[in-house]
Amino acid sequence: MKGIRVLLVDDEIDFSRVLSRRLEKRGMCVSTASCASEAMETLRLEEMDVVLLDVRMPGRDGVRLLGEIKRLYPQVAVLMLTAHINSDIVISCLAMGACDYLLKPTDVEEIEGKISDAAVRRNKGPFGKA
Numbered sequence: 001m002k003g004i005r006v007l008l009v010d011d012e013i014d015f016s017r018v019l020s021r022r023l024e025k026r027g028m029c030v031s032t033a034s035c036a037s038e039a040m041e042t043l044r045l046e047e048m049d050v051v052l053l054d055v056r057m058p059g060r061d062g063v064r065l066l067g068e069i070k071r072l073y074p075q076v077a078v079l080m081l082t083a084h085i086n087s088d089i090v091i092s093c094l095a096m097g098a099c100d101y102l103l104k105p106t107d108v109e110e111i112e113g114k115i116s117d118a119a120v121r122r123n124k125g126p127f128g129k130a
Contacts, residue, residue, distance in 0.1 A: 002027035002028075003027060004028045004050060004115060005028075005031075005046070005050070006023060006029065006031070006052060007042055007048045007050070007052070008020055008030055008052045009032075009033045009034075009036075009039040009051060009053045009054060010032075010052075010057070010081070011034050011035060011054065013034060015104075016032045019052075019111070023111070026108075026112050031048070036059060036060035036064070037060075040065075040069075040072075043073055043076070048076055049122055050115050050122070051076055051078045052079050052081055052111070053065060053069075053078055053081060053098075054080075055082035056082060062081075062082075063092060063093060066078055066080070066098055067096055070096060075122065077099045077121060078099060079098065079114055079115065080093045081106070082103065083103070083104040083105075085103055099114075099117075099121065100114050100117075100118065102114060
């Protein structure tokens with residue numbers, strides 16, 4: 001799905017740089033943020049279809065940020081991304097409105113597929129355009 005607007009939120013700058021380039025090569029429009037405050041500022045200024053959100057970040061972690069995003073921007077699809085799986089956190093994030101959960105390292109094709117699926121669901125959901 002071309003033209004999907006993705007916000008990648010991860011404090012690992014090298015990871016963000018590589019992944020954003022790979023997603024852009026697949027036709028997605030990618031913005032990056034390295035912390036919760038940058039992510040919220042980007043969402044305030046730009047409409048996004050999907051947020052790819054790291055669970056563990058310094059300061060406000062991804063779980064807290066997920067809650068803020070869903071409260072202020074309920075139409076945005078959020079995919080959680082982490083290197084450390086914890087079933088309680090997964091269940092909590094899904095209950096808070098995350099679309100899915102990806103474990104690092106993840107194949108870029110799998111990430112692309114999950115982003116596309118989330119964008120389609122976003123556009124067909126109660127807040128979507130369809």
